[in-house]
Amino acid sequence: MTNQNVVASETMALAVTTVANPSPIFPYPQLNDCSSGFAVRTKCLPQLDHESKDGRVNAWLESLKASSPTHAKAAAKPAATHPEAGPFWTTTHPSALDMFGEITGASVGKQIVMFLDYDGTLSPIVDDPNRAFMSVEMRDTVRDVAKYFPTAIVSGRCRHKVYSFVRLAELCYAGSHGMDIKIPAKGHILMKANAKAVLCQPASKYLPMIDKVYRALLETTKSIPGAKVENNKFCLSVHFRCVNKKRWSTLADQVRSVVEAYPKLKVSIGRKVLEIRPSIKWDKGKALEFLLESLGFTNCKDVFPVYIGDDRTDEDAFKVLRSRGHGSAILVSKMPKETDASYSLQEPSEVMDFLQRLVEWKRRSVEACPKV
Numbered sequence: 001m002t003n004q005n006v007v008a009s010e011t012m013a014l015a016v017t018t019v020a021n022p023s024p025i026f027p028y029p030q031l032n033d034c035s036s037g038f039a040v041r042t043k044c045l046p047q048l049d050h051e052s053k054d055g056r057v058n059a060w061l062e063s064l065k066a067s068s069p070t071h072a073k074a075a076a077k078p079a080a081t082h083p084e085a086g087p088f089w090t091t092t093h094p095s096a097l098d099m100f101g102e103i104t105g106a107s108v109g110k111q112i113v114m115f116l117d118y119d120g121t122l123s124p125i126v127d128d129p130n131r132a133f134m135s136v137e138m139r140d141t142v143r144d145v146a147k148y149f150p151t152a153i154v155s156g157r158c159r160h161k162v163y164s165f166v167r168l169a170e171l172c173y174a175g176s177h178g179m180d181i182k183i184p185a186k187g188h189i190l191m192k193a194n195a196k197a198v199l200c201q202p203a204s205k206y207l208p209m210i211d212k213v214y215r216a217l218l219e220t221t222k223s224i225p226g227a228k229v230e231n232n233k234f235c236l237s238v239h240f241r242c243v244n245k246k247r248w249s250t251l252a253d254q255v256r257s258v259v260e261a262y263p264k265l266k267v268s269i270g271r272k273v274l275e276i277r278p279s280i281k282w283d284k285g286k287a288l289e290f291l292l293e294s295l296g297f298t299n300c301k302d303v304f305p306v307y308i309g310d311d312r313t314d315e316d317a318f319k320v321l322r323s324r325g326h327g328s329a330i331l332v333s334k335m336p337k338e339t340d341a342s343y344s345l346q347e348p349s350e351v352m353d354f355l356q357r358l359v360e361w362k363r364r365s366v367e368a369c370p371k372v
């Protein structure tokens, strides 16, 4: 086994209240497998059974190609340059900066709770997942946001890894696509003085399986230059951003050959990455609900969640906000995409502008009316 295609993950012991499965305090159903009739929310790659091998590989390859800029370009050019898609995109999903007054107006009298995806939202997309750093200015901005609003980072990455990038202890963190949630005891001024830290890991029983698949994927994909396997603790990422397109089908075939032995795992596709995770009824949407509940915001009338993300897995959270009929879902994308978000921002720099305006707006409201 070489280190060439390994993306580091970290481990850290925590002395906190652990919720291995959501307890009666948090009234979520027991977790079931995909096979038990659960309709997968995230767009999964074609199922590993029910199809001929060639059919599966071709379908996977098409999915990989569709996620690449050159293919995506044909379908959807950046909003600013595409004569038709651009205006349509910004009409259906207006800029959250342009609609700032509408968003803050809808939140009046409610507590904004901020949910932020990491890659592509707080940090720009780069070739090396180990070097996806956020800027100092972005960190300062997120720190300011957390002074006024309970704030959670919701990421596909291993929680400890995303924490090592963000390094703000006052935030809540939901790693592994929401399957590893930690709420610090003193997460926010609004939390009760005796509040305990919470750790929720609904996929903990899958750890041995994930480790096994991680090792198998490392071994199987090591012949493909540029392929990287990232251990995100409760899920895995196989990156193909740096893989020659001619090798994509081989890589897809290799991943399939490993994962098909594990019917309790599912594969979805993100930004030049294959995501492998347990087929449980848990995703970023469930994480959002769990966090709101755990932070004491059970009543929809009191809270205004704002969720900003760029990934397909963020759609699960956007759907929750849409079905609850409150809060704001903001997709970070230059290109038109099928989404349940209502607003858009083009890139992380615009996310930072939006967050800074939000902080400034809140600062002024507090100064004008200290009790609000």
Ligand SMILES: O=P(O)(O)OC[C@H]1O[C@H](O[C@H]2O[C@H](CO)[C@@H](O)[C@H](O)[C@H]2O)[C@H](O)[C@@H](O)[C@@H]1O
Pocket: 117, 118, 119, 120, 124, 125, 126, 127, 128, 129, 132, 154, 155, 156, 157, 230, 232, 237, 239, 241, 270, 271, 272, 273, 275, 311, 313
């Ligand atoms: O939920 P997120 O915080 O958006 O995490 C999703 C995946 O993000 C990372 O991969 C993506 O960003 C990399 C760094 O910019 C990029 O090289 C890669 O192509 C992208 O897919 C992360 O490495 C994955 O583990 C996350 O699942």
